[in-house]
Amino acid sequence: MNKGLKFTGVISEEELKRCPGYPSEERFKKGPVAVIECIQEIPCNPCEAACPFGAIEIGEPITNLPVLDEKKCRGCGVCISSCPGLAIFTVDMSYSKTEAVVSFPFEYLPLPKIGEKVKAVNREGRIVTVGRILKIKNSLKNDHTPIISLAIPKKWAAEVRSIVIPQNKKERK
Numbered sequence: 001m002n003k004g005l006k007f008t009g010v011i012s013e014e015e016l017k018r019c020p021g022y023p024s025e026e027r028f029k030k031g032p033v034a035v036i037e038c039i040q041e042i043p044c045n046p047c048e049a050a051c052p053f054g055a056i057e058i059g060e061p062i063t064n065l066p067v068l069d070e071k072k073c074r075g076c077g078v079c080i081s082s083c084p085g086l087a088i089f090t091v092d093m094s095y096s097k098t099e100a101v102v103s104f105p106f107e108y109l110p111l112p113k114i115g116e117k118v119k120a121v122n123r124e125g126r127i128v129t130v131g132r133i134l135k136i137k138n139s140l141k142n143d144h145t146p147i148i149s150l151a152i153p154k155k156w157a158a159e160v161r162s163i164v165i166p167q168n169k170k171e172r173k
Contacts, residue, residue: 010123015039020067032075032092036066050082077103081142091157100157101134103149111136111146112165119164120152127164129156
């Protein structure tokens with residue numbers, strides 16, 4: 001069976017592992033880190049300019065895939081809102097013994113509330129777990145692209161990439 005972005009519209013695990021922007025297992029254990037799920041060689045480089053620590057490099061030609069320098073990345077998340085393809089996240093496996101924090105861009109309304117429990121989805125949009133909203137950044141600096149930080153069970157940190165927002169008051173309880 002054919003897998004991957006070309007065949008299914010969803011990045012496969014194999015494609016992710018080949019991404020020069022995907023951190024190593026060792027780096028994930030050290031604290032927050034950017035995860036750049038960009039696998040298409042298109043002319044794009046806002047993430048490179050956005051990183052205040054120089055941890056993302058595209059260089060020449062502008063169609064190069066972004067390369068993450070794990071030693072320079074502090075997981076600050078400034079790069080998340082700079083990506084027009086919504087392909088950058090941060091993952092913090094050091095949050096607690098049982099939970100990780102995944103931060104991602106979220107361009108939908110209504111925004112959830114801090115402390116709210118929400119359904120977390122994977123790249124395919126399938127619900128995989130429940131998470132707790134820790135933080136929502138929605139500043140002019142982020143061009144008003146809200147960045148949601150979600151606490152989830154650690155085992156889902158490599159998969160969770162967004163949430164489902166309850167549509168009515170009954171679902172929000």
